[in-house]
Amino acid sequence: MVCCPPSDRRWPWQFLHPVGRHAMITTPTPSMLRALPAEHRHRLMRVAREVSFPQGARLFEEGGKADRFWIVRTGTVELDMHVPGRRAAVIETLRHNELVGWSWLFTPHVWHLGAEATTPVRAYEFDATAVRLMCQEDPAMGNAIAQWVGGVLAHRLRSARTRLLDLYAPYGAGSHV
Numbered sequence: 686m687v688c689c690p691p692s693d694r695r696w697p698w699q700f701l702h703p704v705g706r707h708a709m710i711t712t713p714t715p716s717m718l719r720a721l722p723a724e725h726r727h728r729l730m731r732v733a734r735e736v737s738f739p740q741g742a743r744l745f746e747e748g749g750k751a752d753r754f755w756i757v758r759t760g761t762v763e764l765d766m767h768v769p770g771r772r773a774a775v776i777e778t779l780r781h782n783e784l785v786g787w788s789w790l791f792t793p794h795v796w797h798l799g800a801e802a803t804t805p806v807r808a809y810e811f812d813a814t815a816v817r818l819m820c821q822e823d824p825a826m827g828n829a830i831a832q833w834v835g836g837v838l839a840h841r842l843r844s845a846r847t848r849l850l851d852l853y854a855p856y857g858a859g860s861h862v
Contacts, residue, residue, distance in 0.1 A: 760806030789813035
């Protein structure tokens with residue numbers, strides 16, 4: 686599968702989310718609707734199944750096998766990171782049309798974060814093996830999905846860096862990033 690870095694997108698809107706004593710500004714991640722051509726979206730949705738999770742359900746744990754992924758329809762999911770000696774650090778909150786999980790696309794297919802439903806969640810669930818096979822059979826689709834997931838991954842890394850600086854750096858360190 687060929688993967689080219691996604692173009693640098695500048696979002697015209699931002700959201701302010703309260704985080705502890707501070708507020709965290711986030712931009713939305715690239716949604717499947719904007720990132721994938723209609724033909725690829727339709728093929729991908731043919732292998733989707735509708736699922737729901739109650740509030741407090743863990744979708745996956747850091748270090749677990751990444752064998753599926755989700756697109757949120759309703760509700761919120763928090764991505765968190767284990768921090769030794771402390772409670773898990775929330776990296777990002779995902780909402781409508783956002784991708785939950787990217788580790789399924791990249792070997793060794795192991796989750797790098799954890800995820801928890803913070804409200805009741807309805808989502809589309811995708812079998813990672815089936816989607817990877819579709820990507821191998823159709824290189825154009827594979828490239829489009831790799832660019833979409835790569836854009837989400839880049840966004841999440843920036844969010845994680847900012848969030849961790851805000852949580853653990855000396856006061857004000859996160860504001861100069």
